[in-house]
Amino acid sequence: MSVLEYRRPEQVAEAIALVSADPGAAYLAGGTTQLDLLLKDGVVEYGTLVDIGRLPLRGTSVVDGVLRVGAVTTMEELAADAVVIERLPMVREALLSGASTQLRNMATIGGNLLQRTRCRYFRDRAVAACNKRAPGSGCAAVRGPARMHAILGAGENCIALHASDLCVALVALDAVVGIEGPDGQRSVPLTEFYVMPGERPDVENVLAHGEMITHVDVPLPAAGLRAQYVKVRDRASYEFALVSAAAALRIEEGAITEARLALGGVGTVPWRAWAAEDLLRGRQADEANFRAAAEVALRDPYTVPGTEFKVGLAQRLIVRTLKYVSGAQT
Amino acid sequence: MGGASVVGRTTVTVQVNGQERRLELDSRVTLLDMLREHLELTGTKKGCDQGACGACTVLLDGRRVVSCLTLAAQCDGREVTTIEGLAPGGELHPLQEAFIRHDGFQCGFCTAGQIMSAVALLAEERAGSDAEIREFMSGNLCRCGAYPNIVAAIREIAQQGGGMP
Ligand SMILES: Cc1cc2nc3c(=O)[nH]c(=O)nc-3n(C[C@H](O)[C@H](O)[C@H](O)COP(=O)(O)OP(=O)(O)OC[C@H]3O[C@@H](n4cnc5c(N)ncnc54)[C@H](O)[C@@H]3O)c2cc1C
Ligand code: SF4
Ligand code: FES
Ligand code: FES
Numbered sequence: 096m097s098v099l100e101y102r103r104p105e106q107v108a109e110a111i112a113l114v115s116a117d118p119g120a121a122y123l124a125g126g127t128t129q130l131d132l133l134l135k136d137g138v139v140e141y142g143t144l145v146d147i148g149r150l151p152l153r154g155t156s157v158v159d160g161v162l163r164v165g166a167v168t169t170m171e172e173l174a175a176d177a178v179v180i181e182r183l184p185m186v187r188e189a190l191l192s193g194a195s196t197q198l199r200n201m202a203t204i205g206g207n208l209l210q211r212t213r214c215r216y217f218r219d220r221a222v223a224a225c226n227k228r229a230p231g232s233g234c235a236a237v238r239g240p241a242r243m244h245a246i247l248g249a250g251e252n253c254i255a256l257h258a259s260d261l262c263v264a265l266v267a268l269d270a271v272v273g274i275e276g277p278d279g280q281r282s283v284p285l286t287e288f289y290v291m292p293g294e295r296p297d298v299e300n301v302l303a304h305g306e307m308i309t310h311v312d313v314p315l316p317a318a319g320l321r322a323q324y325v326k327v328r329d330r331a332s333y334e335f336a337l338v339s340a341a342a343a344l345r346i347e348e349g350a351i352t353e354a355r356l357a358l359g360g361v362g363t364v365p366w367r368a369w370a371a372e373d374l375l376r377g378r379q380a381d382e383a384n385f386r387a388a389a390e391v392a393l394r395d396p397y398t399v400p401g402t403e404f405k406v407g408l409a410q411r412l413i414v415r416t417l418k419y420v421s422g423a424q425t
Numbered sequence: 426m427g428g429a430s431v432v433g434r435t436t437v438t439v440q441v442n443g444q445e446r447r448l449e450l451d452s453r454v455t456l457l458d459m460l461r462e463h464l465e466l467t468g469t470k471k472g473c474d475q476g477a478c479g480a481c482t483v484l485l486d487g488r489r490v491v492s493c494l495t496l497a498a499q500c501d502g503r504e505v506t507t508i509e510g511l512a513p514g515g516e517l518h519p520l521q522e523a524f525i526r527h528d529g530f531q532c533g534f535c536t537a538g539q540i541m542s543a544v545a546l547l548a549e550e551r552a553g554s555d556a557e558i559r560e561f562m563s564g565n566l567c568r569c570g571a572y573p574n575i576v577a578a579i580r581e582i583a584q585q586g587g588g589m590p
Contacts, residue, residue: 098433101452101498123496127476130494134453135475144452146499171488195564196549197542198476200488201495332563 100143107152107275107309113145115277115305122147122307124167125201127194128210136218138228148203152309155179162313163273166205170261171196173204182315185322185341189264192326195333205308208262208272208288209300212255213243213335226252227296234296237399243335246396246405248363253296254399255363257289258335262365264324267341267357270313276306285311289364320345320353321420327360327412336360338409342416346380356392356417361409368392371413380421382414389413435498441466442510450497457481457492459500460507468508468537472566479565482538482545483507489545491564508537511544519585520544523578531569539565543579552583 101123104110114120120143123129132139152165155176162178173179174190194202216222216235224233236244236254244254262285270285289300302308316322322343328334339359345352354375356368371392378384389410396406435452438445441464448463457474460466460483469492472480476494483492484506511518520543523529530536542565546552551561558576567575 099452100433101435101496103498103501123499126496126499127491127494130455130496131475134455144496146496148499195479196545196551196561197479197482197489197491197564198494200485201490332560 098142101146102143103146103149105150107147107150107307110145110147110150111275111277111305111307113143114307117143118304119143120145124148124203124206125169125198127198127202128206132211132218137220138218147307152205157315160315162315164204164311164313166273166308166310167203170194170199170202170204170207174199178315183264183268183313185324185343186261186264186268186313188324189260189326189339189341192324192336192339193260204261204311207259208265208285208308208311209302210257210259211299213258214255215243217255227255227292230295230297241399241401243337244399244402245361245363246398246402247358247361247366247393248291249397250292251397252294253292253363254397254402255292255296256360257362257364258360259365260324260326260336260339260359263339263357263359264341265311265313266365266367267322267343267355268313268316270311272308273310273312274302274306275309276303280309282312285365286367291363316343320355321422322355323416323420325412325416325419327408338405338412340409340412340416342413342420344375344380344417344420346421349379351375351378351380351384354388356388356413358392358409358413361393361396361405368413370394375417380417380423382418382423385414385417385421386410388417435501437497437501439497439500439502440504442506442513448497452496452498454497455493456483456485456490456495456497456500456505459497460492460505466507466509469541470534470537472534472538477566478535478538479542480535480538482541482565484541484545487545487548489542506541508541511540518544519582520547520578523582524575527574527578527581528571529575529578530567530571535565535567535569535571539567539575543575543582546579547583552579555580558583 121141123144123146152167224235245256324341326336326339341357343355354372358366371388470480472478474493481492
């Protein structure tokens with residue numbers, strides 16, 4: 096990339112107009128994904144970056160039992176938010192398990208939702224075959240060594256992982272993405288925001304060029320829901336998940352009345368385990384049922400030799416996390 | 426209002442270690458390269474240049490960030506503190522002295538980043554135990570493996586109740 100224009104408009108509408116009008120323009124928030132891919136790996140190309148980091152989209156508010164998070168609130172700011180600490184401890188756990196303090200001081204919530212995959216073939220321009228980077232070129236990861244890759248929602252065209260921790264907790268809690276574009280505003284549930292690779296691994300979500308995430312709404316759960324985010328990784332800290340789980344249960348008189356389960360480290364998109372939730376609802380909170388839920392959650396994986404281990408690892412993590420949130424001894 | 430009057434270039438006004446600096450730069454220049462190449466503040470080190478090692482850690486408006494993934498342009502109107510800013514009159518910051526006392530380094534390449542990160546760690550009040558220090562210093566890698574001594578240096582200053590300049 097030879098020339099880069101840097102712009103920092105003061106109004107949301109102005110930023111949207113700038114990017115919408117120019118196919119070669121893109122938003123810059125914290126920059127921890129964008130600058131890496133543009134300036135260091137050279138796998139994306141833009142002539143203009145529109146810095147949205149200082150737009151008035153920062154901070155949180157609570158309206159009608161919903162926490163509204165401004166898109167440029169940083170990960171550290173959200174983790175320190177009093178409402179998050181008190182009512183959404185699982186979101187805090189997911190935030191603080193991600194990246195490092197330095198990166199969390201920079202990275203924004205909108206940017207976290209839109210972070211690109213860490214697939215090293217995608218990030219290496221010397222690799223020719225990458226359907227996400229160069230549509231129709233094939234997929235180097237399904238044939239080459241793979242480990243930090245997806246097994247759910249994956250296929251021979253792409254096994255790239257969505258590596259966010261935060262999004263796993265957010266899909267479990269039914270978060271909704273607030274979007275603004277040149278033609279107005281819309282809201283999309285986070286569970287419907289991402290698009291699985293299918294035939295078009297280069298299309299990752301429902302955003303049109305120029306549309307901006309302005310906020311994320313997180314419904315506050317009623318008291319009594321026990322939730323936890325657990326991340327399993329190759330290092331004790333500062334590493335992406337091999338497998339992670341966001342689980343929440345409400346148990347009344349021994350029976351499960353509300354079950355939420357989402358998985359990280361395994362999906363091409365932050366993965367909501369709907370079938371496992373359906374199985375758990377109405378049943379006893381015991382290990383046999385947790386095992387059955389883990390079984391259905393990992394049904395029909397698409398694995399390559401380097402990712403086969405994730406099936407069993409994810410199942411064991413699901414059982415362990417459900418046991419913990421059910422209050423059983425682990 | 427940020428922006429360029431000349432194609433591909435940006436004017437940046439930034440407080441660096443308490444001094445106002447005004448530069449006209451290529452818009453692609455990172456904060457790290459601005460410090461090292463344009464202001465000759467070479468205390469801040471370039472390790473991975475991709476956000477992964479923490480060697481380039483500085484404080485931006487008092488919060489620790491990695492300067493290799495920050496554009497200089499993003500710092501317009503803001504305050505940057507580097508390792509040089511910790512000892513303005515030549516008198517070392519308590520953490521710098523503790524790193525020397527505890528032998529918190531071998532080659533020293535990661536040290537400026539470790540110390541800047543540790544300064545922020547103390548301000549964040551996250552040095553309550555060795556486990557907490559390790560967790561919240563995990564963004565700073567040390568290829569020489571000086572970790573136990575780094576933790577010891579930070580622990581000592583934390584127990585003395587701070588060390589903010
Ligand atoms: C070394 C390293 C380790 C990491 N470890 C983890 C980890 O363990 N867990 C984890 O979850 N993440 C991890 N990350 C990823 C990190 O969380 C993301 O890079 C970060 O959240 C992206 O946010 P940002 O504000 O920096 O986005 P940017 O880099 O500024 O932008 C990312 C993308 O989103 C677009 N964008 C940003 N904001 C908006 C908006 N409001 N509307 C529309 N488009 C927008 C940009 O155009 C760009 O395409 C790691 C990153 C690094 C570099
Ligand atoms: S897994 Fe997806 S991103 Fe990685 S090489 Fe294959 S197509 Fe590219
Ligand atoms: S040089 Fe910036 S994190 Fe490694
Ligand atoms: S002292 Fe050599 S890298 Fe830390």
